[in-house]
Amino acid sequence: MYQLSGQLISTASAKRSLNVHGMLLMKRFAYGRSDVVVLCFSIANPNSLNHVKTTWYQEIKHFCPRTPVILVGCQLDLRYADLEAVNRARRPLARPIKRGDILPPERGREVAKELGIPYYETSVFDQFGIKDVFDNAIRAALISRRHLQFWKSYLKKVKKPLLQAPFLPPKAPPPVIKIPECPVPSTNEAGYLLDSPLCADVMFVLQEQSHIFAHKIYLATSSSKFYDLFLMECEESPDLTEMQYNKEHISRDFLSRRNDDIDEATLKMSDAKLPTPESDGTLKTLELKAEDTSSATKALSSWGKGFVSMHKKIQVNPISNRMCPVTVVKMDSSVQAGPFKTVLQFLYTGQLNESEKDLTKLAQIAEILEVFDLRMMVENIMNKEAFMNEEITKAFHVRKANRIKECLCKGTFSDVTFKLDDGSINAHKPLLICSCEWMSAMFGGSFVESSNSEVLLLTINKTSMQAVLDYLYTKQLSSSQELDTLELIALANRFCLPHLVALAEQHAVQELTKASMNDIAIDGDVLSYLEFAQIIRNILRDTAGRLCGT
Numbered sequence: 001m002y003q004l005s006g007q008l009i010s011t012a013s014a015k016r017s018l019n020v021h022g023m024l025l026m027k028r029f030a031y032g033r034s035d036v037v038v039l040c041f042s043i044a045n046p047n048s049l050n051h052v053k054t055t056w057y058q059e060i061k062h063f064c065p066r067t068p069v070i071l072v073g074c075q076l077d078l079r080y081a082d083l084e085a086v087n088r089a090r091r092p093l094a095r096p097i098k099r100g101d102i103l104p105p106e107r108g109r110e111v112a113k114e115l116g117i118p119y120y121e122t123s124v125f126d127q128f129g130i131k132d133v134f135d136n137a138i139r140a141a142l143i144s145r146r147h148l149q150f151w152k153s154y155l156k157k158v159k160k161p162l163l164q165a166p167f168l169p170p171k172a173p174p175p176v177i178k179i180p181e182c183p184v185p186s187t188n189e190a191g192y193l194l195d196s197p198l199c200a201d202v203m204f205v206l207q208e209q210s211h212i213f214a215h216k217i218y219l220a221t222s223s224s225k226f227y228d229l230f231l232m233e234c235e236e237s238p239d240l241t242e243m244q245y246n247k248e249h250i251s252r253d254f255l256s257r258r259n260d261d262i263d264e265a266t267l268k269m270s271d272a273k274l275p276t277p278e279s280d281g282t283l284k285t286l287e288l289k290a291e292d293t294s295s296a297t298k299a300l301s302s303w304g305k306g307f308v309s310m311h312k313k314i315q316v317n318p319i320s321n322r323m324c325p326v327t328v329v330k331m332d333s334s335v336q337a338g339p340f341k342t343v344l345q346f347l348y349t350g351q352l353n354e355s356e357k358d359l360t361k362l363a364q365i366a367e368i369l370e371v372f373d374l375r376m377m378v379e380n381i382m383n384k385e386a387f388m389n390e391e392i393t394k395a396f397h398v399r400k401a402n403r404i405k406e407c408l409c410k411g412t413f414s415d416v417t418f419k420l421d422d423g424s425i426n427a428h429k430p431l432l433i434c435s436c437e438w439m440s441a442m443f444g445g446s447f448v449e450s451s452n453s454e455v456l457l458l459t460i461n462k463t464s465m466q467a468v469l470d471y472l473y474t475k476q477l478s479s480s481q482e483l484d485t486l487e488l489i490a491l492a493n494r495f496c497l498p499h500l501v502a503l504a505e506q507h508a509v510q511e512l513t514k515a516s517m518n519d520i521a522i523d524g525d526v527l528s529y530l531e532f533a534q535i536i537r538n539i540l541r542d543t544a545g546r547l548c549g550t
């Protein structure tokens with residue numbers, strides 16, 4: 001056992017209080033009598049590390065060439081700190097610390113290696129490394145005395161300065177995920193879809209001459225009457241799969257020749273005959289032989305007021321010019337086109353077109369079709385209580401959302417099947433067109449998927465796709481046990497759905513936090529997320545580089 005005593009002299013603080021001569025004297029005094037020099041720099045100030053090499057080490061070697069030196073990187077906690085908060089807490093005129101200023105431990109170690117001295121890091125705030133510095137400074141000082149005969153035997157067992165155990169960084173707070181605003185409900189798009197009826201699967205015939213195209217999924221999820229009607233049709237009418245198959249063939253032929261005169265031979269081959277075009281050109285009907293393409297007509301007059309009959313047939317869609325199977329619903333003469341269209345607009349959007357003039361007629365048709373909330377809205381307007389209609393619209397959307405969820409779950413009224421890596425899911429093109437630009441481009445344009453009833457997405461698994469569809473239908477993230485959130489994030493990115501990406505990221509953070517609180521190892525998962533983020537960052541950098549020509 002030996003007793004040690006010592007004195008600390010800070011050369012840097014002395015600098016400010018002394019003149020040049022005094023400084024020189026102080027340095028001679030301090031360095032001359034020192035047993036060890038602890039050379040400090042701040043890990044948040046790269047200049048201070050530069051000065052270690054260019055100034056301080058040379059000065060030490062000048063004044064006390066034999067004295068051992070150890071290098072210490074101070075303020076280690078700043079490497080892991082929230083620098084914004086640190087800068088806010090500093091003196092107002094202090095130079096703000098930037099993330100780029102923070103030196104990694106390797107930089108200090110490199111300099112120490114170059115100078116041939118030990119390296120340590122400390123944090124006064126975290127009380128880390130201070131004992132290491134003192135213990136090892138003492139070791140260095142004692143060892144440097146070994147050459148003296150007197151000390152030799154005493155100091156035989158003193159170890160050389162040891163390597164410092166690594167600092168265990170504090171647990172990072174969970175990342176803050178900024179959720180972008182939820183895309184506005186697709187009310188406007190739905191209204192637009194009625195006016196421009198892509199993928200329509202119903203055609204109403206009114207007063208024998210007006211035709212209005214619509215979408216079963218929009219009607220059935222907002223009106224029980226239509227839900228019952230189309231469900232009855234699904235259950236009763238013969239399967240049109242064969243007809244659909246023919247349709248896809250005919251459709252391609254028809255489209256490929258649409259701009260030229262249609263080759264009569266082709267039409268004969270496909271058992272089709274071209275009708276006389278309507279004068280306004282809005283409704284191009286390519287009637288096929290009834291026994292091939294039309295289902296038996298079902299009389300509806302006893303089923304519901306206002307309805308006459310219903311059958312299925314192949315019809316050219318007025319927007320895409322593609323042939324599609326549609327359900328033709330004939331309405332009786334009491335149902336006029338104008339108010340009926342307003343009823344449909346309500347069923348698509350939950351809103352009543354204020355410009356509708358014939359409110360009495362509208363109320364009658366709403367009554368006939370059992371759209372009671374619309375009838376109530378009309379009454380409110382007539383009673384000058386239109387302000388109450390907002391609540392009706394809200395309730396309408398809640399009910400509709402629940403029915404939509406049910407239709408996705410059961411695949412009712414679906415018109416497209418996604419074939420996936422491990423199964424398939426039935427979905428509804430009209431809803432997808434209105435809720436996602438990616439889907440709208442795929443089904444609403446000239447891509448082959450717009451006329452096919454199957455879409456192959458064989459690299460995507462069913463659970464992830466189900467989560468994407470759930471989101472598109474409900475604007476909410478529904479997670480299941482099997483859901484791989486990382487895959488969902490990738491898929492949401494692929495479908496250009498930033499709101500879903502953020503919801504999935506938030507879900508991932510919540511799940512990882514929960515797991516780590518339950519002492520479940522999450523390192524592997526976290527590394528997968530980091531690796532994925534790195535890949536995305538690289539892709540973005542390369543793409544940005546290519547766009548900017550760098």
Ligand SMILES: Nc1nc2c(ncn2[C@@H]2O[C@H](COP(=O)(O)OP(=O)(O)OP(=O)(O)O)[C@@H](O)[C@H]2O)c(=O)[nH]1
Pocket residue numbers: 010012013014074075076077078122123124125126
């Ligand atoms: N974050 C952090 N700040 C520290 C740490 N050690 C010192 N500081 C801060 O650094 C500043 C300077 O600390 P000092 O101990 O006065 O440093 P010095 O090198 O002795 O400075 P002089 O006395 O001017 O020579 C003060 O604002 C301290 O609060 C640390 O471990 N972590």
